């Protein structure tokens with residue numbers, strides 16, 4: 001499996017940056033994971049023909065994870081209208097908040113499939129499972145497994161024991177950790193970089209890649225926090241960087 005970071009900021013990007021979006025490739029399989037603002041134009045650099053997408057997986061319906069879907073749907077719908085494709089794209093997403101879910105569909109651009117906790121799907125030999133996280137709206141972490149390799153994406157979450165079990169022994173744990181511990185309160189709906197390190201340690205993962213960075217903090221500070229608790233490999237997600245799993 002090959003994971004390319006299309007965007008790694010939240011809840012808004014840095015200048016010239018993009019919010020959450022990742023392209024997962026495996027042989028001729030292409031899956032888009034989250035589609036925040038700025039992600040579509042980056043996706044098109046790697047996947048100029050959207051027909052090549054085997055699916056789009058949306059962790060939750062906060063705008064920094066899905067707003068470019070509202071634009072991507074135009075590309076698909078217009079290609080269909082012009083006879084350039086017959087294909088709707090398989091779109092997996094939570095059914096709540098209901099108003100946001102209802103807003104996504106546009107002229108049958110997507111074949112919408114509703115996520116639920118514990119769901120498992122298979123896309124061209126890639127096993128994908130979903131686990132609910134602890135976030136103010138319905139949100140799912142995702143695990144991708146093939147040939148004994150495992151990639152887990154935390155999506156957005158507070159510190160969450162079930163997520164540790166879900167990420168257990170993964171080869172790469174892509175975990176949000178884009179705030180610092182000193183800025184986190186009881187009500188913060190995100191883990192800090194330090195907590196991401198703690199979850200990675202408890203899950204015995206081989207490599208932790210931090211993502212979902214608050215754009216106004218220097219990235220090295222996130223790295224320092226995560227490394228203080230997780231002594232193995234920690235990296236910061238970098239836009240356009242590809243990770244081989």
Ligand SMILES: [Zn+2]
Pocket residue numbers: 060062135156
């Ligand atoms: Zn969120």
